[in-house]
Amino acid sequence: xxxxCIGRRDIGIVIGVLQRYNLIMSAAKKTENxxxxxxxxxxxxxxxxxxxxxxxxxxxxxVKCPQGHFVCDACHGKDARMVxxxxxxxxxxxxxxxxxxxxxxxxxxxxxxxxxxxxxxxALMAAxxxxxxxxxxxxxxxxxxxxxxxxxxxxxxxxxTGVCGVAPAIGACFSIFLxxxxxxxxxxxxxxxxVTAASGAIADLTGPSCCKAYVRSGLAVAVAVFAEKFGVxxxxxxxxxxxxxxxxxxxxxxxxxxxxxxxPSKDIFAGNTFVAGVTACVT
Numbered sequence: 001x002x003x004x005c006i007g008r009r010d011i012g013i014v015i016g017v018l019q020r021y022n023l024i025m026s027a028a029k030k031t032e033n034x035x036x037x038x039x040x041x042x043x044x045x046x047x048x049x050x051x052x053x054x055x056x057x058x059x060x061x062x063v064k065c066p067q068g069h070f071v072c073d074a075c076h077g078k079d080a081r082m083v084x085x086x087x088x089x090x091x092x093x094x095x096x097x098x099x100x101x102x103x104x105x106x107x108x109x110x111x112x113x114x115x116x117x118x119x120x121x122x123a124l125m126a127a128x129x130x131x132x133x134x135x136x137x138x139x140x141x142x143x144x145x146x147x148x149x150x151x152x153x154x155x156x157x158x159x160x161t162g163v164c165g166v167a168p169a170i171g172a173c174f175s176i177f178l179x180x181x182x183x184x185x186x187x188x189x190x191x192x193x194x195v196t197a198a199s200g201a202i203a204d205l206t207g208p209s210c211c212k213a214y215v216r217s218g219l220a221v222a223v224a225v226f227a228e229k230f231g232v233x234x235x236x237x238x239x240x241x242x243x244x245x246x247x248x249x250x251x252x253x254x255x256x257x258x259x260x261x262x263x264p265s266k267d268i269f270a271g272n273t274f275v276a277g278v279t280a281c282v283t
Contacts, residue, residue: 032111032250034065035076040250042066043156062156073155077115079108084115088122088142096127096219097236104212104245111248116211117153117165120218121145124173133232141176148172158209164202166211166218171195173222190229197221205258208251213258216241 033040036053041063050061050070057072064070084103091099100123109115125145129137149172153165174180174194180187201217226232243260246253255261 032248034067034069035071035110036069037065037067039065039067039069043159062160073114076155077108077110077113080106080110080115081118083108084118084122085146088126088146089139091126092130094127094130094234095236096123096223096234097216097238097241099123099126100215100219101241104215111245111250112209112211114153114155114157114165114211116215117149117169118146120166120215121149121169121173123215124170124219124222125176127234128173128177128232131232131234133230137177145169145172145176148175158206158214164199164209164211164214166214167195167198167202170198170218170222174225190225194221194225197225205254207254207257208249210249210254210258212243212245213254213260216260 042065044062044064047060047062048064049058050064051058052072052075053069054071054075059070059072061070061072083106087099087103091102093099100119103109103119103123104116122142122145125137125142128134129142149165149169152163152168158164171191171194174191175187178187178190180191182188198218198221201221202214205213205217223234223236226234241260242262243258244262246255246261253261
């Protein structure tokens with residue numbers, strides 16, 4: 001599990017949610033490649049007519065298995081998304097980063113997927129609702145944030161249009177908080193400025209893309225903007241997150257170029273003649 005701080009109550013909640021939906025599964029489950037045969041996925045430049053192997057619906061898709069398997073966005077993270085939405089509604093933490101890390105610890109979450117945009121939206125909305133400033137954030141607003149995120153978070157589109165779904169997910173939360181809409185003045189400007197800043201932070205972490213890093217950087221921007229512009233302080237207890245998902249990355253982790261990468265430990269005594277308990281005498 002990633003290194004971060006969560007309350008005992010939230011640990012109990014996530015276990016209860018997993019049990020309720022019968023979603024407790026082995027952490028060894030492969031979620032980085034094809035869900036059917038574990039083949040490495042093909043990312044297409046042009047959409048193809050594909051049929052989801054689970055729901056049978058036809059889609060124009062840009063990601064498929066070379067063996068012919070295709071899973072639509074709705075089915076791809078269906079189990080994990082139920083947990084994400086339930087945690088957003090039940091968590092009592094005011095720390096959006098801790099909530100997001102808890103969501104990302106679910107073993108059924110695909111390594112790369114737009115479910116991470118829902119994590120960004122859900123974690124931020126839950127933290128706002130639980131804060132002293134959350135009087136206007138309730139079930140309806142959280143559902144609205146998920147609905148808006150679904151409109152712009154589509155698998156593979158970070159590379160196809162340059163827009164990662166995490167950025168509009170953050171924007172949806174700010175828009176709901178401010179009551180922004182098309183035609184509003186300062187509110188819409190703040191939302192757009194925040195999304196631009198989130199997109200910039202995400203772009204700094206790409207090459208190749210990593211949805212988990214994008215969630216962390218997007219939430220960091222959101223927390224800073226809320227504090228600077230509105231005096232809304234969301235207490236982030238652990239700012240030194242250490243990612244444990246590097247080995248799962250299907251395109252290769254950025255490793256030392258990523259601020260969340262677990263640096264390999266170094267044996268300071270390697271190659272040294274020092275022997276514990278022996279004191280050298282110099283004459």
